[in-house]
Amino acid sequence: MLDIKWLRENLDEARAGLARRGAGAPAELAGLLERDEKRRLGLKEAETLKNQKKKLSASVGRLKKEGLAAEAEMEEVRQINARIKDLDDLVKSCEGEIEDTLLRVPNLPDKSIPDGKDETQNQEVRSFGQPREFSFEPKSHVELGEGLDILDFKRAAKISGARFAVYKGQGARLLRALINFMIDVQTRENGYEELYPPFLVNEESLTGTGQLPKFAEELFKMRDDPLYLIPTAEVPVTNYHRDEILSEEALPIRYAAYTPCFRREAGSYGRDTRGLIRQHQFDKVELVQFVAPEESWEALEGLVGHAETILKKLELPYRVMVLCTGDLGFSAAKTYDLEVWLPSQGTYREISSCSNFTDFQARRSGIRYKKKEGGKTGFVHTLNGSGLAAGRLFVAVLENYQQEDGSVAVPQALRPYLNGEERIGL
RNA sequence: GGAGAGGUGGCCGAGUUGGUUUAAGGCGCACGCUUGGAAAGCGUGUGUAGGCUAAUCCCCUACCGAGGGUUCGAAUCCCUCCCUCUCCGCCA
Numbered sequence: 001m002l003d004i005k006w007l008r009e010n011l012d013e014a015r016a017g018l019a020r021r022g023a024g025a026p027a028e029l030a031g032l033l034e035r036d037e038k039r040r041l042g043l044k045e046a047e048t049l050k051n052q053k054k055k056l057s058a059s060v061g062r063l064k065k066e067g068l069a070a071e072a073e074m075e076e077v078r079q080i081n082a083r084i085k086d087l088d089d090l091v092k093s094c095e096g097e098i099e100d101t102l103l104r105v106p107n108l109p110d111k112s113i114p115d116g117k118d119e120t121q122n123q124e125v126r127s128f129g130q131p132r133e134f135s136f137e138p139k140s141h142v143e144l145g146e147g148l149d150i151l152d153f154k155r156a157a158k159i160s161g162a163r164f165a166v167y168k169g170q171g172a173r174l175l176r177a178l179i180n181f182m183i184d185v186q187t188r189e190n191g192y193e194e195l196y197p198p199f200l201v202n203e204e205s206l207t208g209t210g211q212l213p214k215f216a217e218e219l220f221k222m223r224d225d226p227l228y229l230i231p232t233a234e235v236p237v238t239n240y241h242r243d244e245i246l247s248e249e250a251l252p253i254r255y256a257a258y259t260p261c262f263r264r265e266a267g268s269y270g271r272d273t274r275g276l277i278r279q280h281q282f283d284k285v286e287l288v289q290f291v292a293p294e295e296s297w298e299a300l301e302g303l304v305g306h307a308e309t310i311l312k313k314l315e316l317p318y319r320v321m322v323l324c325t326g327d328l329g330f331s332a333a334k335t336y337d338l339e340v341w342l343p344s345q346g347t348y349r350e351i352s353s354c355s356n357f358t359d360f361q362a363r364r365s366g367i368r369y370k371k372k373e374g375g376k377t378g379f380v381h382t383l384n385g386s387g388l389a390a391g392r393l394f395v396a397v398l399e400n401y402q403q404e405d406g407s408v409a410v411p412q413a414l415r416p417y418l419n420g421e422e423r424i425g426l
Numbered sequence: 427g428g429a430g431a432g433g434u435g436g437c438c439g440a441g442u443u444g445g446u447u448u449a450a451g452g453c454g455c456a457c458g459c460u461u462g463g464a465a466a467g468c469g470u471g472u473g474u475a476g477g478c479u480a481a482u483c484c485c486c487u488a489c490c491g492a493g494g495g496u497u498c499g500a501a502u503c504c505c506u507c508c509c510u511c512u513c514c515g516c517c518a
Contacts (some may be wrong), residue, residue, distance in 0.1 A: 043477060047487045054487095057499040061445035064498095074498040245474085368474095375456095376482060377474080394458085 001102045001363045004036055017108035020115055020325040028105050032098060039094035046087035050072030050168045050197035053080050103207065104214050107360040110334040116324025122337070123324065128308070129317030131341045132400060141345035141398040142275040145171060147406045148425040151276070162273070163265060163280045170424045174397070174410075175283065177417035178390050182285040182310055186387055188409050190306040192256035192287060192320040197236035199259055200227040208365030210331035210357075217266045220280075228261035232385045233286035241290060242365040246380065248372045252291040252299060256387065259284065275395065277349065282391035289383040290363075290367065293359065296324070297334075300356040304336045307352040307387045313413040316396050317341040319348055333358045338388070340396040351392045 007014055015029060043127040056073050063070040091289070114123050145151025150171025156164040167175050186192045204226060206212040211219060220229040230236055237257050241409040246253070261284050272278035287306055291299045304320065311318045332355035339348035361367070362379035369380050407425035410418055 040477070043487080047477065050487060053498085057497095058446075059497050065445080070498075077498045245461060375472095 001360060002105055002108070002304055003359075003363065004032075004098060004102065008033060008036065011262060014108065018105070020109050021106060021328065022117065022326055023419070028101070032101055033099050035094045035101075039091050039098065042087045042090040042094065046084055046091060049080050049084050049087070053084070056080075060369050079323070103364070106328075106330045107333050107357065109328055110356070110358075113322055113334050114324045115324040115326075119323075119327045120122060121324040122321045125320040125322050125336065127317070127319035128312060129315065129341075131317050131343065134343065136404045138343035138399060139402060140275065141278045141395040144398045144402055144408065145276075148408070150174070150424065153275075160280075163278065165279060165391075166274055171394075173418060174414075174424060175390060175394055177414055178272070178393050178397070179283060179285060181313075181414055181417050182387060182390070182393075183258055183307055185255060185313065186256040186285065186287060186306060190256075190287075190309065191256075192254040192306075195237055195240065195255045195257040197230075197233060197240070197257055197259065199230050199236075199262075200225075201230055201235050201239070205235050205242065205365075208242050209235050209238050210329075210364065211235065214315055214330065218264055220262045220264060230259060231263045232261050233257040233259040233284065234288060237286060237288040238361055238367075238384065239365060241367045244367060246290065246367070246369040248292060248369050250367060251380065252289055252295060254327050255288045257286050257288070259286065276391045277332060277395065279391060282389060284389045284391075285387050287354075287385050287387040290369075290380045292369065292385065293378065293381050293390055296356050296358060299381075299383055300334065300336070302356065303383055303385045304354045307338055307354055307385050310388050310393070311338065311340060314393075314397065314411045315413075316400055318351070318412075329353075329355065331355075331357050331360050333360065336385075338386075340392070341400065342396060343399045343402075349392065351387045351396065352386040355383060357384075 002014060003380065011033060018028060056077050060070040060073045060077075063073070086419050114121065116122065140145070142151070142153070146153070148170070150168050152166040152168055153164075156166045159166070183194060187194050198298055200222070203212060203226060206219070211231060219231060222228065236259070237255050240255070241253070262281050265278060265280060268278060276282070287303060289299055289303060308318070308320070318338055318340045320339045321339060323332075323337060328335055335353055335355040337350050338352035338354070340351040341347075342349050359379040361382045367380050367382065368377045370377050397411060397414075398408050401411060403409060403423075407423050410422050410424060415422065
């Protein structure tokens with residue numbers, strides 16, 4: 001959420017920033033300052049009247065104690081109350097309109113990111129490793145997984161429907177190994193504390209991180225309770241500190257959390273219909289940071305590095321992309337995607353997304369900190385990134401480590417997590 | 427799910443026959459005095475948001491779980507909801 005006080009002085013800058021994201025942006029702020037002006041005028045008058053009312057009521061008390069009549073004062077307050085009610089209603093409706101508007105306005109893109117209309121205009125920042133040369137035609141993870149009987153899409157469709165998978169035998173073990181490996185690296189080497197949060201969250205939490213009110217169609221909602229399945233651990237973990245004031249000494253706070261993630265994938269019907277790439281349910285280790293505002297850009301670079309650690313240790317070729325304005329998520333000011341090489345597709349595919357949300361989520365969810373100097377409170381900056389998406393990592397391992405006979409070598413770093421086994425299948 | 431108890435400032439804890447409570451008091455914390463140093467003692471200060479403002483000074487408004495209501499006036503009375511605790515039931 002953008003700061004209404006800041007907008008009073010910087011409306012043009014806000015419009016320019018939103019315009020960089022795409023068409024229609026400037027209209028989103030229309031009428032906002034007028035509402036705000038109306039609200040403040042009403043508020044000022046209401047507060048003056050409330051002050052009068054308090055004084056009158058106190059005098060009623062005094063008069064009655066002395067056994068004197070106070071009808072005139074009481075009547076005056078009744079009159080004032082009618083006016084206060086009108087003004088309060090006005091203020092409340094203005095506040096509601098301002099809130100409704102601001103909750104639907106995305107974050108402003110950082111100056112450093114490239115302009116562009118969609119993902120085709122994201123820019124490569126750096127890359128790691130070389131795609132492996134195959135002496136045979138590399139298979140897709142679907143062929144490999146079904147061939148090894150470690151993935152079962154057919155029965156998953158029977159049990160649940162499209163975009164679900166069953167991991168079986170060594171596949172299930174491999175998935176668990178990847179999750180444990182990632183959690184261990186992030187908590188032991190990169191300074192994160194592990195959190196295991198609820199997978200069902202309420203509306204306030206989803207509003208805090210920005211999924212609601214605008215993107216309800218992406219979420220699985222419970223029918224009989226006001227709860228939603230989390231689309232990412234970002235939601236419960238960021239909201240862990242909702243409506244709290246942290247001490248500056250406590251910052252930065254870093255959490256790593258494994259959770260499954262649930263997404264309806266409405267509007268992506270034709271895309272990635274086969275395999276694990278796009279599922280309604282997938283597993284992910286998420287990294288979340290709460291930092292002082294002046295630290296957040298450096299923290300973003302660190303966060304990307306933490307996600308990269310996993311790919312480096314697993315020796316998987318990848319590249320780092322900075323998202324252009326048109327591809328930027330609603331709450332983010334800047335995002336780096338990590339894309340891992342998939343031999344069967346002959347291309348790099350997203351496996352992590354690391355963002356600095358600046359104070360956007362913190363303002364929505366009331367996550368503040370008390371400054372050492374001066375004791376003032378301010379909003380923290382929040383960041384998060386996948387470290388990494390386990391399903392897609394599973395795909396990358398299968399495809400990059402596949403052998404001609406259809407088996408899959410286990411990356412060195414992962415062997416301790418699989419009883420030292422070196423091969424899946426055969 | 428049933429029955430009961432309860433939610434007050436960073437913490438503890440008064441206040442619940444509605445009216446100088448601008449939420450007592452204590453603890454903690456910060457600063458100062460005192461001291462060779464420390465403790466004790468003494469003094470001062472110590473919430474959040476909004477409004478006003480050059481201002482983190484002052485002043486004003488709101489906030490005693492949340493939202494409504496009664497009243498000239500609500501932490502105190504009424505209604506709805508949420509959460510916590512205890513017991514019972516069910517369950518892993």
